[in-house]
Every structure is written in structure tokens, then in C-alpha cells.
Amino acid sequence: MNDYQYDNQTVRGFIISSIFWGVVGILIGLWISIQMWAPSWNIAPYFTFGRMRVVHTNGLAFGLGIGAIFGIFYYITMRLSRRPLLFPKLARFHLYLFNAAITLAALSLFAGMNQSLEYAELEWPLDIGVVILWVIFAVNIFGTIIKRKEEQMYISLWFIIATVVSVAVLYIVNNLFIPAGLFKSYHLFAGVNSANVEWWYGHNAVGFIFTTPILAMFYYFLPKSTGLPIFSHRLSIISFWSIVFAYLWTGAHHLVYTPLPNWIQTVAIVFTMFLIAPSWGSVVNGFYTVAPDWSKMRTNYLTKFFILGITFYGLQTLQGPTQGLRVVSQLIHYTDWVPGHVHMGTMGWVTMVVVASVYYIIPKIYDTEIYSEKIANMHFYLVLIGQLIFSITMWITGIQQGALWKAVNPDGTLKYTFIETLVKNYHFWHMRTLGGIIFTVGMLFFIYNIFMTIRKGKALSAIKREGVR
Amino acid sequence: MAEDLDNIASFEAKETSRKLPVGWLILFWGLIIWGIYYFVAYTPAISGWSQEKAYEESIKK
Amino acid sequence: MAGAIYRKPILFAIVSAIVILIGTAVTMFIPMLTPQMHPKLENLKPFTPLQLAGRDIYQREGCNNCHTQTVRPLKTEVMRYGEYSKAGEFAYDHPFLWGSKRTGPDLARIGKKYPDMWHYKHFEDPRAFFAESNMPSYGWLKGRSLDPEDIKSHMDALSFPYTADDISGLSGKDEMDALVAYMQVIGIAVTKTAASEAKPRVKAEEPENPLAGDQKAIELGEELYEGNCEMCHGEHGKGDIGPSLVDNIFLYEEGDLADDDYFEIINNGTSEGMVEEGRTAKGGMPSFSDQMQKNEIWSVISYIRSLQKK
Structure with missing residues (x-):
């Protein structure tokens, strides 16, 4: 009889796996940040920037992000359905397959097997693996929800369902490739069409991996950890439907001023700007939820993570749409501004909410308390400072690059050669590495805290078993 | 081990469940109106604007 | 009763799928069926086996992580790189390699800009040309021979034309030769008329x-x-x-x-x-x-x- 214990262990397995891949991804991130200013850190052929950057992005998006999503979604779905997973053994198999897939993914990317589409770099045999993983996940999630013992589906389940459906559509369409051998394939689409399909996928990978799943966590764990109910159900409904509707129109904002037909770019920019409204629907809902008792920010350490997380989400969803506007895109597209933007989202919003969810889940699984709130607070401030140094530095770098590329002399000639504009980035890139190191140290505090909580939990359950005997 | 199963009713506030903040509503409708303007102004088939034409203009100066 | 959907997961999934597919259809599926998404410049040619091999290496080494291949129609950008990119230049690009970040310069007009020797030397030691460049050295590509059979199968997968001589000519060439051959073909199909207007x-x-x-x-x-x-x-x-x-x-x-x-x-x-x-x-x-x-x-x-x- 599965009394949740077995499923909880699967959840824990996913969380630990995702933390492991997170560490790998972050360390590679640090490494490539050094390569930006010290080319001797490129060690050919496997450890050059061009290969490692995709290991960094894939490792964190799929290893840390998707791993955490799998585990945390299983956890949330069980509780909102008031029953264990429908297929517990399948979920365990899913965990093993996930780790095998990520391992192969990392190795294949180091080996240079790369489809060259951002966030869809994995070669076609691994794509098939990813689809199988997703189907297994979908079967279990839907099965559990269908057989639930609670009539209503809470908002988090809406976001979970939307995520499962959308990622499946996005991933399959964009990964339509013509195989040329086992380790090589070519995009079925060419040129502008290839670009349009890729960024329809690429932007929505952000939407349905870094946005909707994290919102599912936010809407679930914020009331759970604070004891405060979500402010407005109606606001949740409008935000949900408008975000899933509008997101799919926006991919072409990555292609502003490219040869893609103007009208597609314009439509994308319009819907991108509109996304501010549903995004801020969730931000406002979060703020108003905590508004009756702001003292929770001091008394409940998790509230800080969630509220700062949703604040960065709010900033992210203001900055992102603005970047899509032609007048802004002109200046900052292709510069370091963009990695600055991305890292506010990933280091500020996604990581904050995921780690807070993990802080909530792990003690619950062991029926205990977190090992140390003090360490959790240290962790909080370190990742906050690290992320701010990183993002702010990159925004300044980006504006500077954009301005230098455009600068002209009084006689109309360009003022700077490309190499002159590159050299001016170096001290900013040093700062970025520093921000990354601070962030990494913060994450080590987190890992230590989780590790010690698990140890404490295991000791406790051993005592309990002894007691029963 | 006792599982803490969720009571969905406790997740959402009762008395404010149908509220939409006025500022947010202004944002929502404002963005839709702005979107219509931007779509009209920057769609070649409607306004005649295009990035290529804008470029030709910029080099004439 | 609209509220029923929140109690029916399958219905909910179907409705969400329809909602996400509307934007997908308008901005992606429908344009794909129209000629505006499949333009081709008259003098654009498919890649030769050597050029395709070079493009494969460009992909393998992730060059697109630092170099874009699209010049935007903006005054200073055209001055810096050359004629802005046209949709019809990319008909044989599976996938497109426009990139999203310029850690290094754009390469959309790199073809024929420098002699071959320039590229060989620059790949081998970028810092010999630009002392403060942060580009990795790619000298290690030299001496890594190409596999003609492999490249032939890639040409077949893309249905690009080639002759038996093209394939046999690959033996003896190395990865550096291929990459340089690819460099020299990027962006050369565009007619130079408009460019010379911008830059007399x-x-x-x-x-x-x-x-x-x-x-x-x-x-x-x-x-x-x-x-x-x-x-x-x-x-x-x-x-x-x-x-x-x-x-x-x-x-x-x-x-x-x-x-x-x-x-x-x-x-x-x-x-x-x-x-x-x-x-x-x-x-x-x-x-x-x-x-x-x-x-x-x-x-x-x-x-x-x-x-x-x-």
C-alpha cells in the first residue's frame, strides 16, 4: 500500500537530482564567465566557450529547472488531489530515466552534438528521450488528477496542466529535424522560417519552464508557508487565461529588425507588452496576499523568498516586454543586457521560488523543521546580492556596448572598431564573475542546510521506528 | 506518518475573492488600447511603415 | 456554467491546448504556408560538401553563441558590417544561425571580406591579430581530417546537389579548410548594389x-x-x-x-x-x-x- 512515503521519496530524489545538476550548471556558468575575460580558460576541444555555454543553459534549464518541476509538481499534485500518485513505480522509473537523460545530454553537448537552436540543442535521439520522459510525466500527473479525491482543481493545478500540454506541443514542433546519422540532424525548417519556429519555441520554453511552473509553485507554497490565503480568485483566473493565451504570440520579439516579416515582429511586440498585465496580476495577487500581515517578512523566513521572488518576476516582466520595443531593441539587442535580463529571471525569480519550495518540502517529508533558519537567511542575502551584482553589471555593460557600436565621429565614420568596444567590457565581466561567485556561495549554504535537514530527518525517523518496536 | 493533506478552501480568501484592483484594471485595458495603436502604426499593410523604409530614410539624412 | 472547467481536467487540458494554439497558428503555422516565409535570392547556391562540412563544425563548436549572422537595417550597423540581411539569403540554412549575442562581431558579411589566409591565421591565433581578443584559438582543427562518407550523407539528408569529385576532393582536407570555406560563403549571395548606395x-x-x-x-x-x-x-x-x-x-x-x-x-x-x-x-x-x-x-x-x- 502506497501511503505517500514511497512517492515522497521519489519527490526527494528529484529534488536532490535537480540540486546536483544545479551545482554542475552553476559551476560551468562560473567557468564560462571567466572564459569571457580569460581566453586561456578555453581547453579545446571539450571545454571551449561555444560548447560549455550550452551545457550551462541546458544543465540549468533542464537539469535544475525541469528536475525541480518534476519533483515539486508530483508533490503538489498529490496534495491537491488528496491522494498518492496513480503510478508510483512509474514515477520512480521517471526519476532514473531523467538522470540518465541529463547525463547523456551533458556528455553529448560536451562532444559538440548540437542542433544549434537555443534551448533545443540536444540531438534527435535525446529529443526522443525527452519526449518519452514528458509522456511518462503527463500520464502520471493527469492520471493522479483525474482520480483525485477533491472536486475543485486549485490554481496550481491549472498551471501544471497548461505546462504539461504546452511544453509537449512546443518541444515536438521545434524539434522536427531531418536525421543525418545518429549524432547529427538538420532543422526541417530553413532560414526565416527556421528562425520563426525556433523563437516561438525558445520564448515559450521560458514561458512554460521558467514562468507557469514557478507560478504553480508560488500559488501553492505562498499560502501554505505563510498561512495567508490568496487575495483574489478572480484575479488568478484572468491572469491565468490571459498569460497562456498571450505567451504564444510573442516569440518574434527575439527577431526584431531581422528579415522576418515586419507584421510578425509587430504582433509579437504588441502581445509581449500585453503580457505585463497578466504577469502583474500574479505579482499584485502575491503582494495583496501578504499585505494583511507584512510582519511575516520578518517572522517567517520563507515569505522573504517568495515575496522577493515575485518582485523579481514583476521587474522581469516589465523589463522583458520593454526590451521587445523596437526603439529599445535597437540599442540592447545582441549585447550583455540580455544575459543580465535572463539572470534576473533565473537567479532572482526561478531560483528564489524553487529553493523556498524545497525548504518547505524537505522538512515536511521528514516531519521535522529546517536545520537552520539562520543559514537559510544567509543563503537568501548571498543569492540576492550575487544576483544583483550580476544583473546590474550586465545592464550597464549592455547599454555601453550598444552605445559604442552606434557611436560616430563628427565626419560620420564609426568611432570605435569592434575590438575597442570589446575591451571596454572586461572590467564589467570581472564583476560578473564576482557576482556569480557570491551567488554560488549562497547556494552552497542552501545545499548544506538541506543536507543537514535530511540527516536530521533520517535520524528522527530511525528513532520513531525504534520507538514503535 | 501523518500526511498534511490540503484543504483547498483555506487556500483562497473568501471576502476578497472577486476583487480586481483598479490600478491593475487600468494597466490591463491600457495595454490593450496601446497594442491596437502599435499594431496599426507598425504593420506595413496598414500604415505603410517598414523597417526597410525606415532605414532608407535614415541614410538619406 | 463556466466554473465546471475547473473540475474537469481533460476538458481543461483541451481548452488550454486550443488557447495556446491560436497564437501559434497566427504567428507560426499559417505564415509557414505562405511564400513570404520561403524567399530565395536568385544567385543563392546550396552549400558545397566542403562548405557544409564547415557549417557543421561552426554548429558543433557553438560559434553562434558569440557571433550573429544577421545585419539589422540600422545605419551604423550597415556601416560596420555591410548590407543589411535579406530574407532570401537563408533559404539553405537548416537551421538558421542568426544567433542572439555579439560577444564577437557579426559574421553575416564575412564571406570574401578577407583572403583565406587571414582566416587560417586568425583561427589559429586570434590574439596575434587582436591582442585583447577573447576568442578561443581553433588551431586544433588543423590536421583533423574530414570524413567524406559522413559529409555525403549530410548532403543527402538536405538534398543538396554534389558530384563524385566534390566528395573525393574532401579527402586530404581538414576541418580548418572546411570552416574557412564556410566563412567565405557566408552572405555573398546578396547583390552589392544597395550596399554601395549606403557606402559609396x-x-x-x-x-x-x-x-x-x-x-x-x-x-x-x-x-x-x-x-x-x-x-x-x-x-x-x-x-x-x-x-x-x-x-x-x-x-x-x-x-x-x-x-x-x-x-x-x-x-x-x-x-x-x-x-x-x-x-x-x-x-x-x-x-x-x-x-x-x-x-x-x-x-x-x-x-x-x-x-x-x-
């Missing part, structure tokens, strides 16, 4: 160097020469990838050229078949009009003249 060939306003013999100009010229010219024309103009500047052969014919010809070549660059003073160029010299101001070009000429006198 400039004639020198003065027939003679106004800064001739000026000591300060020579010093400035030396500095500029070392930063811009030395990688091709060698130390003190002795010649390397590019021709010597201190012998008496210019544009493949005996006899010096006048100051204003020097100016025009530095300012405008050369292209294959271009005629200067009755001499026909073979191309390979990039234009420096966007990097150097007029007096800087004259200073470089003063410096070159000072070398010739030695």
Missing part, C-alpha cells in the same frame, strides 16, 4: 597626401598600421598574407601608385575585378572607411611612404 566608393579629395612627411602623422600612422594593417602586410610593410608595400609591385604590376590611389584602396578596400589606375584587383583588402577618419588614412600613407624610403 570615395575618391580622394586631395591628389596628394596633405600630411606627407609630417613626423606626427608618421608616428600616428605607425600606431594605426600596427593595429590594423600589420596582420596582413607584415612588419614594416614587408608583406605576409597581403602583398609587400615596400617592393615596387602594386596590384600585381610593376610601378608605384599615387597617394590618392593608396587612399582609395585603404578607404574603399578592393574587390575582385575592381580597376584602379588601369590595374585589376583580385580582392581581399577590406575597407577601412568606417574605422579610420580621413586624416588617419593619410597618416597611414605617410608611414608607408616613410618605410618605402628606407
Whole structure:
């Protein structure tokens, strides 16, 4: 009889796996940040920037992000359905397959097997693996929800369902490739069409991996950890439907001023700007939820993570749409501004909410308390400072690059050669590495805290078993 | 081990469940109106604007 | 009753799928069925086996992580890189490689900009050309031989035409040869007419160097020469990838050229078949009009003249 214990262990397995891949991804991130200013850190052929950057992005998006999503979604779905997973053994198999897939993914990317589409770099045999993983996940999630013992589906389940459906559509369409051998394939689409399909996928990978799943966590764990109910159900409904509707129109904002037909770019920019409204629907809902008792920010350490997380989400969803506007895109597209933007989202919003969810889940699984709130607070401030140094530095770098590329002399000639504009980035890139190191140290505090909580939990359950005997 | 199963009713506030903040509503409708303007102004088939034409203009100066 | 959907997961999934597919259809599926998404320039050719092999290496090494391949229709960008990108240039790009970040410069117009030798040397040691470049060295691609059978299967997968000679010609070539061949074909299908409108060939306003013999100009010229010219024309103009500047052969014919010809070549660059003073160029010299101001070009000429006198 599965009394949740077995499923909880699967959840824990996913969380630990995702933390492991997170560490790998972050360390590679640090490494490539050094390569930006010290080319001797490129060690050919496997450890050059061009290969490692995709290991960094894939490792964190799929290893840390998707791993955490799998585990945390299983956890949330069980509780909102008031029953264990429908297929517990399948979920365990899913965990093993996930780790095998990520391992192969990392190795294949180091080996240079790369489809060259951002966030869809994995070669076609691994794509098939990813689809199988997703189907297994979908079967279990839907099965559990269908057989639930609670009539209503809470908002988090809406976001979970939307995520499962959308990622499946996005991933399959964009990964339509013509195989040329086992380790090589070519995009079925060419040129502008290839670009349009890729960024329809690429932007929505952000939407349905870094946005909707994290919102599912936010809407679930914020009331759970604070004891405060979500402010407005109606606001949740409008935000949900408008975000899933509008997101799919926006991919072409990555292609502003490219040869893609103007009208597609314009439509994308319009819907991108509109996304501010549903995004801020969730931000406002979060703020108003905590508004009756702001003292929770001091008394409940998790509230800080969630509220700062949703604040960065709010900033992210203001900055992102603005970047899509032609007048802004002109200046900052292709510069370091963009990695600055991305890292506010990933280091500020996604990581904050995921780690807070993990802080909530792990003690619950062991029926205990977190090992140390003090360490959790240290962790909080370190990742906050690290992320701010990183993002702010990159925004300044980006504006500077954009301005230098455009600068002209009084006689109309360009003022700077490309190499002159590159050299001016170096001290900013040093700062970025520093921000990354601070962030990494913060994450080590987190890992230590989780590790010690698990140890404490295991000791406790051993005592309990002894007691029963 | 006792599982803490969720009571969905406790997740959402009762008395404010149908509220939409006025500022947010202004944002929502404002963005839709702005979107219509931007779509009209920057769609070649409607306004005649295009990035290529804008470029030709910029080099004439 | 609209609220029922929140109790029916399958219905909910179907409705969400429809909602996400609306934007997908309008911005992606429907355009895909129209010719506007499949344009092709008349003189665009499919990749040859060697070029495709080079493109595979470009993909494998993740060059697109630092280099874009699309020039936006913006004034200074066209000045820096050349003619803005046209939709019809990419019909054979599976996938597109426009990239999203310029840690290094855009490569949309790199084809034929420099001679092959420039690329070989630059890949091997980028810092020999630009002391502060952060590009990794790719000298290790040399000597890694190509696999003709493999490349043939890639050509087949894309249905690109090739001859048996094309394939047999691959043996003996290495990955560096392939990558350079790819570099030289990027963005050359676009007609140059519009580009020359944006960037007219400039004639020198003065027939003679106004800064001739000026000591300060020579010093400035030396500095500029070392930063811009030395990688091709060698130390003190002795010649390397590019021709010597201190012998008496210019544009493949005996006899010096006048100051204003020097100016025009530095300012405008050369292209294959271009005629200067009755001499026909073979191309390979990039234009420096966007990097150097007029007096800087004259200073470089003063410096070159000072070398010739030695």
C-alpha cells in the first residue's frame, strides 16, 4: 500500500537530482564567465566557450529547472488531489530515466552534438528521450488528477496542466529535424522560417519552464508557508487565461529588425507588452496576499523568498516586454543586457521560488523543521546580492556596448572598431564573475542546510521506528 | 506518518475573492488600447511603415 | 456554467491546448504556408560538401553563441558590417544561425571580406591579430581530417546537389579548410548594389597626401598600421598574407601608385575585378572607411611612404 512515503521519496530524489545538476550548471556558468575575460580558460576541444555555454543553459534549464518541476509538481499534485500518485513505480522509473537523460545530454553537448537552436540543442535521439520522459510525466500527473479525491482543481493545478500540454506541443514542433546519422540532424525548417519556429519555441520554453511552473509553485507554497490565503480568485483566473493565451504570440520579439516579416515582429511586440498585465496580476495577487500581515517578512523566513521572488518576476516582466520595443531593441539587442535580463529571471525569480519550495518540502517529508533558519537567511542575502551584482553589471555593460557600436565621429565614420568596444567590457565581466561567485556561495549554504535537514530527518525517523518496536 | 493533506478552501480568501484592483484594471485595458495603436502604426499593410523604409530614410539624412 | 472547467481536467487540458494554439497558428503555422516565409535570392547556391562540412563544425563548436549572422537595417550597423540581411539569403540554412549575442562581431558579411589566409591565421591565433581578443584559438582543427562518407550523407539528408569529385576532393582536407570555406560563403549571395548606395566608393579629395612627411602623422600612422594593417602586410610593410608595400609591385604590376590611389584602396578596400589606375584587383583588402577618419588614412600613407624610403 502506497501511503505517500514511497512517492515522497521519489519527490526527494528529484529534488536532490535537480540540486546536483544545479551545482554542475552553476559551476560551468562560473567557468564560462571567466572564459569571457580569460581566453586561456578555453581547453579545446571539450571545454571551449561555444560548447560549455550550452551545457550551462541546458544543465540549468533542464537539469535544475525541469528536475525541480518534476519533483515539486508530483508533490503538489498529490496534495491537491488528496491522494498518492496513480503510478508510483512509474514515477520512480521517471526519476532514473531523467538522470540518465541529463547525463547523456551533458556528455553529448560536451562532444559538440548540437542542433544549434537555443534551448533545443540536444540531438534527435535525446529529443526522443525527452519526449518519452514528458509522456511518462503527463500520464502520471493527469492520471493522479483525474482520480483525485477533491472536486475543485486549485490554481496550481491549472498551471501544471497548461505546462504539461504546452511544453509537449512546443518541444515536438521545434524539434522536427531531418536525421543525418545518429549524432547529427538538420532543422526541417530553413532560414526565416527556421528562425520563426525556433523563437516561438525558445520564448515559450521560458514561458512554460521558467514562468507557469514557478507560478504553480508560488500559488501553492505562498499560502501554505505563510498561512495567508490568496487575495483574489478572480484575479488568478484572468491572469491565468490571459498569460497562456498571450505567451504564444510573442516569440518574434527575439527577431526584431531581422528579415522576418515586419507584421510578425509587430504582433509579437504588441502581445509581449500585453503580457505585463497578466504577469502583474500574479505579482499584485502575491503582494495583496501578504499585505494583511507584512510582519511575516520578518517572522517567517520563507515569505522573504517568495515575496522577493515575485518582485523579481514583476521587474522581469516589465523589463522583458520593454526590451521587445523596437526603439529599445535597437540599442540592447545582441549585447550583455540580455544575459543580465535572463539572470534576473533565473537567479532572482526561478531560483528564489524553487529553493523556498524545497525548504518547505524537505522538512515536511521528514516531519521535522529546517536545520537552520539562520543559514537559510544567509543563503537568501548571498543569492540576492550575487544576483544583483550580476544583473546590474550586465545592464550597464549592455547599454555601453550598444552605445559604442552606434557611436560616430563628427565626419560620420564609426568611432570605435569592434575590438575597442570589446575591451571596454572586461572590467564589467570581472564583476560578473564576482557576482556569480557570491551567488554560488549562497547556494552552497542552501545545499548544506538541506543536507543537514535530511540527516536530521533520517535520524528522527530511525528513532520513531525504534520507538514503535 | 501523518500526511498534511490540503484543504483547498483555506487556500483562497473568501471576502476578497472577486476583487480586481483598479490600478491593475487600468494597466490591463491600457495595454490593450496601446497594442491596437502599435499594431496599426507598425504593420506595413496598414500604415505603410517598414523597417526597410525606415532605414532608407535614415541614410538619406 | 463556466466554473465546471475547473473540475474537469481533460476538458481543461483541451481548452488550454486550443488557447495556446491560436497564437501559434497566427504567428507560426499559417505564415509557414505562405511564400513570404520561403524567399530565395536568385544567385543563392546550396552549400558545397566542403562548405557544409564547415557549417557543421561552426554548429558543433557553438560559434553562434558569440557571433550573429544577421545585419539589422540600422545605419551604423550597415556601416560596420555591410548590407543589411535579406530574407532570401537563408533559404539553405537548416537551421538558421542568426544567433542572439555579439560577444564577437557579426559574421553575416564575412564571406570574401578577407583572403583565406587571414582566416587560417586568425583561427589559429586570434590574439596575434587582436591582442585583447577573447576568442578561443581553433588551431586544433588543423590536421583533423574530414570524413567524406559522413559529409555525403549530410548532403543527402538536405538534398543538396554534389558530384563524385566534390566528395573525393574532401579527402586530404581538414576541418580548418572546411570552416574557412564556410566563412567565405557566408552572405555573398546578396547583390552589392544597395550596399554601395549606403557606402559609396570615395575618391580622394586631395591628389596628394596633405600630411606627407609630417613626423606626427608618421608616428600616428605607425600606431594605426600596427593595429590594423600589420596582420596582413607584415612588419614594416614587408608583406605576409597581403602583398609587400615596400617592393615596387602594386596590384600585381610593376610601378608605384599615387597617394590618392593608396587612399582609395585603404578607404574603399578592393574587390575582385575592381580597376584602379588601369590595374585589376583580385580582392581581399577590406575597407577601412568606417574605422579610420580621413586624416588617419593619410597618416597611414605617410608611414608607408616613410618605410618605402628606407
